[in-house]
Amino acid sequence: MRHVLLSLGILLILTVSSLTAQVPRRSFLFKDARGELAQARARGEMDVLLVIASMPDQNEQVAQAIAGLGGTVQFQADEVDYIRARVPVDGVEELVSHSAVHSVDISITGSRAFGMAADAPVLPNSEDFSASGILSEAVNPDTIIWPPVLSDYPITNRYSPLFDIRASEFLDSNPTYDGRGVKIAMIDMNPDPLLPELQVATDLDGQPIRKIGVYGTAQDLEEEDDGRWIRMEDMVTAADGQFTYGDNTYVAPKDGTFRIALFHEARDSLATFGGSLENDVNRDGNPEGSSRLFGVLWDEETDDVWVDTNQDLSFADQTALTDYNDRPEFGVFGTDDPDTPIRESVAFGIQIAQEKKLIALNLGSASHATLVVGAALANRGSEGRFDGVAPGAQLISIAEGGSAYGQIESPLISIRDHGAEVVYFEQSSNITRNYLLRDGRLVPTVIYERLIDRYDPVILSPTHNYPILGGIDDFVMARGLIGINGHESKENFFINHGVRVEHDDNLLITGGYGPMGNGALKPDVISPSNYVSTALGFIEGRA
Incomplete structure (x- = not known):
């Protein structure tokens, strides 16, 4: 018996060790990163942006090595031994081989060296043509009602994923198991915060609280300028309630010294907020003669x-706002006309970077984020139209952008700084698509595993997030991370889309199927998907 117990003890130790052991370090760049490095060198660039997982407790040594190579550390999280840095092109290989470095990847925005073509062919709008390719005679612009006017009544026949996960009866018996008291971080861009379904959450005492608890961005202006960050470089002093800036005299909210800048809605980069704003943040149609400029005033004290x-x-007629995470209030561009089927206004949350003298206007204009947030957290409240799976939960929204650094730092900030207990990814596939080793050594994967080990959140990720049957994202190799695929039921197809299909359950192609690089099968969970959800309130046909 002693031998049996000893054997079981050894087996238990070995099992625990294998579960907690760190994946071996990768002292080389995979070919996707080598391709990026070669491109940077060919373009004559002097340095590249790296995301770095250091060996445990070696983060400071890596930071010193970066400085020794002439690089600059931009972000450092010693809790999980992570660094983002710009490093001279000629010093990258030396840093990668440093004994204190676990793994290194190049963080890029946009197309990859071994990725898909940046410019896809533009196809004609198939909805405007009949099978013969001729404009359909049945299409009469004079008879089309657009945008459709939606009912104010709740969506009573929406097919809920609760039925597919066999949770309806459970919730009938346990109505407080609705996500209340839980903070859920969505790793995507910022959703539309004015939607009625995103107003109310519930605390553990059953009291209503704000649905959106945290609203910001992990994007760095120097690396990924999408128009939200404003450089507050100029100073003005108001006396007798007025000051002059540029060619204009402004009415001040009070006398004193302020930083000031102009937010320009016509900036080209503003379109990258998701393409939904059409360079018109106040939804006035950009009439002739409009300056399209909005003053931003900041009292540093x-x-x-x-x-x-x-x-x-x-x-003087504006509400004083501050960093949303210090005082959760949204500002609003535009004035809504309640008699129209869409909302003529766009909300924004303020974010302040004191040391860098920057103010961000985090606009709630991301279409994809707005779509997926409703399925998870929508709350019917007093004016909403349906509940999501966890209507009581509170949302943490830290926009992640389209680069590896944002995909790492958004969940890190959400978990470490804001206490996110559940994190779900809607990641950019550009980050992982080209890492074909799928061995758990991509830098984001290593950091996710460390976040789980240190803070014990539940992290959910699509096994992949792009339309290909055999694709697998390295993210789901992180120990403890739950890989998700999607399916859609026959009833959902019919009730939500009016389509009849043959099978009771249907796997979605954007979900991933194993095996991984180490032979492990993924996903871990098949989840119901493709349900009627929230959409941007200021876009025609979606409100």
Whole structure:
């Protein structure tokens, strides 16, 4: 018996060790990163942006090595031994081979050296043509009602994923198991915060609280300028309630010294907010003669921020905002007309980077984020139209952008700084698509595993997130991370889409199927998907 117990003890130790052991270090760049490095060198670039997983407790040594190579550390998280840095092109290989480095990847934005073509062919709008390729005679623009006017009544026949996961009866018996008291971080861009379904969550005492608890971005202006960050470089002093800036005289909210800048809605980069804004943040159609400029005023001492949303050159009629995560209030561009089927306004949350003298207007304009957030967290409340799976849960929204550094730092900030207990990814596939080793040594994968080990969150990720049957993302190799694939039931197809299909359950192609690089099968869970959800309130046909 002693021998049996001893054997079981050894087996248990070995099992625990194998579960907690760190994946071996990768002292080389995979060919996707080598391709990026070669491109950077060919373009004459002097340095590249790296994301780095250091060996345990070796983060400071890596930071010193980067400095020794002439590089600059931009972000450092010693809790999980992670660094983001710009490193000279000629010093990358030396850093990768450093004994204190676990693994290194190049963080890029946009197409990859071994990825898909940046420019896809533009196809004609098939909806406007009949099978013969001729414009359908049945299409009469004079008889089309667009956008459709939606009912104010709740969606009573929406097919809920709760039925597919066999949770309806459970919730009938346990109505408080609705996500209340839980903080859920969505790793995507910022959703539309004015939607009625995103107003109310529930705390553990059953009291209503704000649905959106955290609203910001992990994007770095120097690396990924999508228009939200504003450089507050100029100073003005208000006396007798006024000050002059440029060619205009403004009414001040009070006398004193402020930083000031202009937010320009016509900036080309503003379109990258998801393409939904059409360079028109106040939804006025950009009439002729409009300056399209909005003053932004910042009191550094109090961190109060005023935005001249109505362009009347007065900050006195504006509400003083501050960093949303310090005082959760949204500002609004535009004025809604309740008699129209869409909303003529766009919300934004303020974010302040004191040391860098930057203010961000985090606009709630991301279409994909708005779509997926409703399925998970929508709350019917008093004016919403349906509940998501966890209507009581509170949302943490830290926009991640389209680069590896944001995909790492958004969940890191959400978990470490804001206490996210559940994290679900809607990642950019550009980050993982080209890492064909799928061995758990991609830097984001290593950091996710460390986040799980240190903070014990539940992290969910699509096994992959792009339309290919055999694709697998390295992210789901992180120990403890749950890989998700999607399926859609026959009833869902019919009730939500009016389509009849043959099979009771149907796997979705954007979900991934194993095996992984180490032979492991994925996904871990097949989840119901493709349900009627929330959409941007200011876009025709989606409100």
